[in-house]
Amino acid sequence: MIKFDNIHKSFGANQVLRGVDLTLERGQSMVIIGGSGTGKSVLIKTVLGLITPDIGKIYVDGQDVTQAKRDNFLSQFGMLFQGGALFDSMPVWQNVAFRLQRGHLKRPKAEAREIAIEKLRRVGLAPDVADRLPAELSGGMQKRVSLARAIAAEPEIIFFDEPTTGLDPIMSRVINELIREIVVEMGVTAMTITHDMTSVQTIADKVAMLHGGVIQWCGTRDDMAHSGDPHVDQFVHGRAKGPIETLC
Structure with missing residues (x-):
């Protein structure tokens, strides 16, 4: 349903995406994990045409997103924003x-x-x-x-941007389970970006880790626990020491 083909994107000297290759199958729930500032939100924006890649192509249902008629194209998507983004006056x-x-x-x-x-x-x-x-x-x-x-x-595709941000653990679980129910019930293709490993375990069919501007690892939710990738292992277990550098 969505295919990222060698996506590169820089902002000035900051090279955020360095050749992302990733495929989301129709009806699949994919969760993208990775540290802050690794380009997870940029990936969503490239699909929607809000950001244009420097190199590479993105296809939605086989169509190059740069060739799509905007109104019909965007009508395929739903979006749950990180902060809710509700209109206060409505x-x-x-x-x-x-x-x-x-x-x-x-x-x-x-x-x-x-x-x-x-x-x-x-x-x-x-x-x-x-x-x-x-x-x-x-x-x-x-x-x-x-x-x-x-x-x-x-919509046929829904993006979830950090769906449990600002919620307590109980409400986070309720929202995660509700998202999973809706994704399965509607049969939509879902792409979630999150730091919350509870969300990953509840929502994901497949998990992809974005690190260093590329997809470092991709596999099923069950495979994540024994991925064999030190980056995934460090992130999943929240370890300070490992190949992912932490800034203090």
Whole structure:
């Protein structure tokens, strides 16, 4: 469904991606792990066309992303942003139905609201949440609203950017399990970037480690524990000493 072919990207003298090769199969949940600043978010932005690689090609469902018609192309994607990225001035239902009120996906207001309430129910929120403002909700509820928005337009591909950031361990587990349920239920292709190994264990079918601008290792979730790669081993176990340098 998504193929990265020799992706390079530099920002001035900072060479972030140095030849990324990675394939996500249709319906697969891939989790990208790696330290801060290794280029995980840059990978997502290159797929969406927000960043153009210096070298290499990206294909979505066999199509070169640089040749795609933007509206139709972007309608394939849903996104759960790291900070939620809800619009403070809009009630919850309008946040969820944001894409359903614009462009070629536009629905009548009543229909968009009905879909929003249905998606809120899917993530475990009652209909009475629909007319509240994001500021009136807890962090966990805001994350659920963001997830409802990500699935509102029935996307084929969903990106999850650090989905448990800012949540306590209990709510993190709830969100991880909810993401896994939705990915399986909808049959979407999912790409998650995270530092949270609990998220990896819950969400992933396959895991890829981005380090030094390349995919250092890629394998199944179960293979990760005995990958044989010292970078993966250090990251998974959170060791200060190892081939991944730490800055103090």
